[in-house]
Amino acid sequence: MLKYLLEKEFKQIMRNKFIPRMIIAMPLFMMLIMPWAANQEVTNIRLTVVDNDRSITSDELVRKVVSSGYFIFQSVSDGSEEALRDVDAGKADIILDIPNGFEKDLQTERISGVMISSNSVNGTKGILGSSYLATIVNDFASSLSEDMMMVQPVLSNQNGKSFRIMPQYKFNPHLDYKVFMVPAIMVMLLTMITGFLPAFNIVGEKEAGTIEQINVTPTSRMQFILAKLIPYWCIGLIVFTLCMLLAVFVYSLIPVGSLLTIYIFAVVYIVAVSGMGLVVSNYSDTMQQAMFVMFFFIMIFLLMSGLLTPVASMPDWAQYITIFNPLKYFISVMRMVYLKGSGFAELVPHFLSLCGFAVVFNVWAILGYRKRN
Amino acid sequence: MSSVSVSRLSKSYNSIKALDNVSFDVSKGELFGIIGPDGAGKTTLFRLLTTLILPDCGSAVIEGLDVVNDYASVRRIIGYMPGRFSLYQDLTVEENLNFFATVFNTTVKENYHLIEDIYKHIEPFRTRRAGKLSGGMKQKLALSCALIHKPKVLFLDEPTTGVDPVSRKEFWEMLLKLKSQGITIIVSTPYMDEARLCDRIALMQNGKFLRIDSPDNITASYPYRLWAVTANNMHGLLNDLRACQYVKSSFSFGASCHVTIDESASAAMLDAYLSTRGYDDIGIKEIQPTVEDCFMLMLKEDAQ
Numbered sequence: 186m187l188k189y190l191l192e193k194e195f196k197q198i199m200r201n202k203f204i205p206r207m208i209i210a211m212p213l214f215m216m217l218i219m220p221w222a223a224n225q226e227v228t229n230i231r232l233t234v235v236d237n238d239r240s241i242t243s244d245e246l247v248r249k250v251v252s253s254g255y256f257i258f259q260s261v262s263d264g265s266e267e268a269l270r271d272v273d274a275g276k277a278d279i280i281l282d283i284p285n286g287f288e289k290d291l292q293t294e295r296i297s298g299v300m301i302s303s304n305s306v307n308g309t310k311g312i313l314g315s316s317y318l319a320t321i322v323n324d325f326a327s328s329l330s331e332d333m334m335m336v337q338p339v340l341s342n343q344n345g346k347s348f349r350i351m352p353q354y355k356f357n358p359h360l361d362y363k364v365f366m367v368p369a370i371m372v373m374l375l376t377m378i379t380g381f382l383p384a385f386n387i388v389g390e391k392e393a394g395t396i397e398q399i400n401v402t403p404t405s406r407m408q409f410i411l412a413k414l415i416p417y418w419c420i421g422l423i424v425f426t427l428c429m430l431l432a433v434f435v436y437s438l439i440p441v442g443s444l445l446t447i448y449i450f451a452v453v454y455i456v457a458v459s460g461m462g463l464v465v466s467n468y469s470d471t472m473q474q475a476m477f478v479m480f481f482f483i484m485i486f487l488l489m490s491g492l493l494t495p496v497a498s499m500p501d502w503a504q505y506i507t508i509f510n511p512l513k514y515f516i517s518v519m520r521m522v523y524l525k526g527s528g529f530a531e532l533v534p535h536f537l538s539l540c541g542f543a544v545v546f547n548v549w550a551i552l553g554y555r556k557r558n
Numbered sequence: 559m560s561s562v563s564v565s566r567l568s569k570s571y572n573s574i575k576a577l578d579n580v581s582f583d584v585s586k587g588e589l590f591g592i593i594g595p596d597g598a599g600k601t602t603l604f605r606l607l608t609t610l611i612l613p614d615c616g617s618a619v620i621e622g623l624d625v626v627n628d629y630a631s632v633r634r635i636i637g638y639m640p641g642r643f644s645l646y647q648d649l650t651v652e653e654n655l656n657f658f659a660t661v662f663n664t665t666v667k668e669n670y671h672l673i674e675d676i677y678k679h680i681e682p683f684r685t686r687r688a689g690k691l692s693g694g695m696k697q698k699l700a701l702s703c704a705l706i707h708k709p710k711v712l713f714l715d716e717p718t719t720g721v722d723p724v725s726r727k728e729f730w731e732m733l734l735k736l737k738s739q740g741i742t743i744i745v746s747t748p749y750m751d752e753a754r755l756c757d758r759i760a761l762m763q764n765g766k767f768l769r770i771d772s773p774d775n776i777t778a779s780y781p782y783r784l785w786a787v788t789a790n791n792m793h794g795l796l797n798d799l800r801a802c803q804y805v806k807s808s809f810s811f812g813a814s815c816h817v818t819i820d821e822s823a824s825a826a827m828l829d830a831y832l833s834t835r836g837y838d839d840i841g842i843k844e845i846q847p848t849v850e851d852c853f854m855l856m857l858k859e860d861a862q
Contacts, residue, residue, distance in 0.1 A: 189660040193649070200648050394644035398703075401608050401638045402661045403630060 186404065190412035194386075198416055204382070212374050212424050216431045219370050220363040223493065227313040232256040233277035235268045240288035242329070246299075249325050250281065255317050272304050279303040279314045291329070356524045367438055368519035369492045371428045372454075372512060376486075379421040379455045381479055383413045384462030388475040391466075406554060414459050421455055422448075441526030447519070449529070453539045454515045460546030461511070467553040486512045511542045559622075561586040561711055561742040562607070567616035569602055576602040578765040579616070584744060584758075589737045592746040593753050593853060594762030600746040601641060602765075604715045607744070608638040621710050634662070637709035639700045641716040647689025651680055651699055654688050655706060662707030672739070673702040676732050694725030701732070712736065714745040718752065730755055750850040761853050768856045773849055780847035780855070782806070782818040785825060789837040798835050802828070809854055814841075816851055 198204055232250065236243050251258045259277045262268040271277040282300035284290075290297035301318050305311030357364050387410075390396040399409060429447075432438040440447060462479070469475035489496070489503065490512035496504060507513050514535045521527035529536070562584040569577040577599045584590045592600050605611045607618055609629040618625045623632045645654045655677070659666045670677075676698050683691065688699060697717055704712060714733075718726040730752060737743055745756070753759050754773045761768040761776075769776065787808075789795050796815055799808040804823040809816050819828060825842045832840050 186661060186663070189657065193646070193653075193657050196653065197646065197648055393647070394640060394642050395646055397610060397640055398638070398644040398658075399661075400610055401633055401636065402658070403633050403663070404661050 187408050187412060190404065190408060191415060194412050194416045198420075208378065208420055208424060211377065212428050212431070215370050215374055216367070216428055217435065220366040220436065223366055223370075227310050227317070228255050230256050230310065230314040230317075231259040231276065231278045232318075233259045233262050233268050233271050233280050235262045235265055235280060235282045237264075237285040238283050238287035242288040242291060243283045246283065246322065246325050247281070250318065250321050253317070253321050255314070269302075272302075277304075278310065279318060281318060363436055364438055364524065365520065367432050367436055368523040369490075369516045371425060371432075372516045372519055373487065373492070374428060375421050375425050375451065375455065375515075376458050376483065376512060378424055379414075379417050380458035380462045380483075382420075382462075383417045383459055384466040384469075384475055384479065385472060386417075387413055387463070387466040388469050388472050391470060392472055406551075410463065410550075410554075414463075417459065418455055422451065425451055438523065440523045442522035442528060446522055446527075446529050446532065450515060450518050450522075450532070450536065450539065453536065453543055454511065457511050457539055457542035457546055460543060460550050463550035464546055464553060467550060486510050489513070490516050492516055511539060514538050514542075559586065560584060561588070562590075562618070562620050562744065564607070564618045565616055567603070567606060567618055568614045569606060569611065570614055575765050577606065577613075580765070580767055581616075582760060582767060582770055584742055586742055587737060587740045588742055589733065589755070589757045590742075590744045591753050591756030591759040592744065592762055593748070593750070593759050593849070594746070595748070598762040599765035600762060601715055603762075604638070604640075604713050604744075604746065608636060608713055609633060634707070635710045637704035637707070637712045639697075639704040639712075639714045639717055641719065643688075643696050643700060645688050645696075645700055645703060648687060650685050650687055651691070652684040654699060655702055658703040659706045664707050666706060669706055669708045672708055672736075673705050675735060676705075677702045679728070694721050694729075697721055697725070697729060701729070705736070709741065711742045711744070714743065716746050716748065718747060718749065726752070750848060750853065753849045759849070761856055763857055763860055768860055776849060776852045777847050780852050784845055784847045784851060785817045785819065785828070785842050786811070786814040786845045787817050787828070787832075788814045788839070788841040789832060790839045791837060795832075795837065798832070798837075802831055804828075807855070807858065809851075811850070816845070816847075 234247050234250075236247065247258075250256055256279070260271065262271060262280075265280070265282055268277070268280045268282070272280065280300075280302040282302065284298065284300070287297050287299070299322060301315045301322075303311040303315040303318075387396075390399070429440075461482070465475055465478050465482075469478060488494075489499070489507045489510055491507070492512070496507050496513060499507070518527075518532055518535045521532065560583040562582075564583070565581045567577055567580045568575070580599075580603065592603070594600055602611075606613050607620065607625060609625050609632050612626060620632050621635055623635070625632050646657070649657065655666055659669075680691070680695050680698050680702070683695065688696065691699060701714070701717065704714075718729055721729065726749075733743055733745065734755065745752075747753065756773065758770060758772050759776065760770045771779075787795065787799065792813075792815075796808060796810050799805050799815055799817055804820040804827070806818045806820060808818075817828070819825075825844075829840055829842055
């Protein structure tokens with residue numbers, strides 16, 4: 186019986202003009218474009234310089250800042266006021282204000298200062314921009330002191346006892362944001378395909394009235410639901426595999442941990458999110474309702490999953506909410522396995538949580554369905 | 559032994575009584591019609607009998623199987639054709655038929671003799687998607703799909719609504735053929751001419767059965783003499799008839815008005831009344847009541 190139902194589902198999916206194309210286009214788009222766009226490195230900060238000194242040293246500083254690659258040199262302003270007007274007009278994001286007598290002060294008094302002002306409407310951009318700039322100025326100062334052996338570091342501590350910090354970035358040595366995003370994007374895709382599509386399919390049958398015709402046949406509920414889920418489970422796993430291949434070829438990203446661990450988690454995760462989709466489909470009579478409810482949950486799940494912003498930096502109450510977010514667990518598992526090579530043993534808490542979601546959602550879906558008939 | 563036996567069946571949606579204490583029996587191989595206006599509760603009754611919803615109280619037994627407790631077995635022996643076309647529009651005619659045969663664990667070949675007369679009309683379009691069929695062909699396909707597992711009881715909810723007169727006629731010829739093969743058929747329809755083709759009909763209103771009888775008995779029991787009245791100005795005729803003091807009822811029936819009058823009055827008096835109102839070409843003749851006349855009368859009595 187299930188065989189015939191599955192045959193019908195696959196026929197319908199393949200016959201649909203939209204779904205098969207979407208299934209190919211979505212992963213391609215998300216995997217090829219998202220990691221570049223959803224990048225939290227801040228670059229292209231527009232810089233305006235107020236050089237009151239107009240000396241060789243100040244020139245060199247400006248050149249050094251511009252050549253760092255983070256900044257786009259916008260203009261040289263004659264005074265602070267003009268520079269601020271540029272910021273107001275949205276032409277510049279950050280101001281580097283070099284005081285008059287900068288070079289002279291450095292040579293005679295061995296100490297001087299520059300002022301950095303940044304537009305912090307976009308907080309991340311403002312903070313990161315000024316910290317980049319400060320780092321560059323610091324570097325510049327210490328290189329000056331090495332060169333001249335007489336000039337104290339500009340912004341360092343008193344007495345010139347400067348020390349250097351050599352950070353070592355574990356697991357992602359080049360701080361490549363794409364490497365961090367790609368595993369999470371795979372989770373997003375899997376959620377859409379196995380969570381959304383079967384739910385919409387079931388609600389679609391409700392809307393078309395075809396579910397009535399199925400309900401008067403001896404087909405059991407379990408068979409009907411399984412026939413809806415299995416095709417999307419298969420498609421989900423295929424797309425997931427395709428994404429991993431894309432990651433290898435496009436981003437040279439090969440999981441450090443084992444593939445088996447990834448697949449075990451993927452399967453449990455698929456069962457959990459498709460269960461969630463079923464719950465939504467139970468309570469929706471129209472596609473519009475189902476779409477809206479799914480959209481609502483997926484927005485919250487994505488924003489609170491650590492996909493873009495670390496869960497640890499959320500306020501406490503928000504962190505409690507993320508406990509109920511299946512995406513959070515799978516995203517962190519994917520990153521741990523992909524980047525750190527974590528083994529199954531370390532991921533047991535995540536595994537149990539995901540199993541919990543799978544059980545709760547599916548039991549809820551089955552009970553909910555019974556009740557309404 | 560009766561094929562379908564319903565006793566004191568009720569179903570409410572919130573405060574609305576969709577079905578109110580309905581009881582009836584349908585014998586094997588009977589063609590049973592349910593006639594009633596929209597919202598009378600016909601579809602609710604069908605959905606209860608086809609195990610899609612649960613009754614609030616009362617019971618229904620189909621071929622000895624209870625629709626609540628033995629719903630799984632009931633589903634194997636009934637065919638249901640909902641009022642709204644509910645086959646897969648993105649599957650072809652052939653695929654739909656095959657699909658419904660296989661979910662009932664049978665094949666098209668096995669029961670082809672049952673649907674042959676119907677299916678041959680749509681066979682030329684067997685590779686067409688069901689959604690692209692015309693209304694009449696959709697109904698034929700839906701009937702084929704409802705029949706493909708050789709059900710003992712067939713439920714048809716307004717199968718001919720929105721179908722052209724020729725297809726309607728063909729459809730009913732098929733039903734009569736199916737009946738002759740011993741399949742019990744329960745059909746609802748808003749068309750009174752179709753009601754005459756049923757063995758028995760139930761007149762339904764506000765979730766209640768007003769009466770169950772054969773069409774002949776129903777028309778024979780019409781208590782009044784019935785007159786068909788025509789005149790040159792049909793437009794005002796109905797209102798003027800209703801305004802007349804000894805006219806008991808008057809309904810517009812196509813080209814004439816069907817009128818009942820007080821026993822004390824006569825056709826000649828009616829003629830005279832209309833003449834004074836300025837009508838010409840007045841025609842008044844006695845006619846046999848139709849099912850519709852009976853139905854209108856019963857609705858009126860029920861309202862009082």
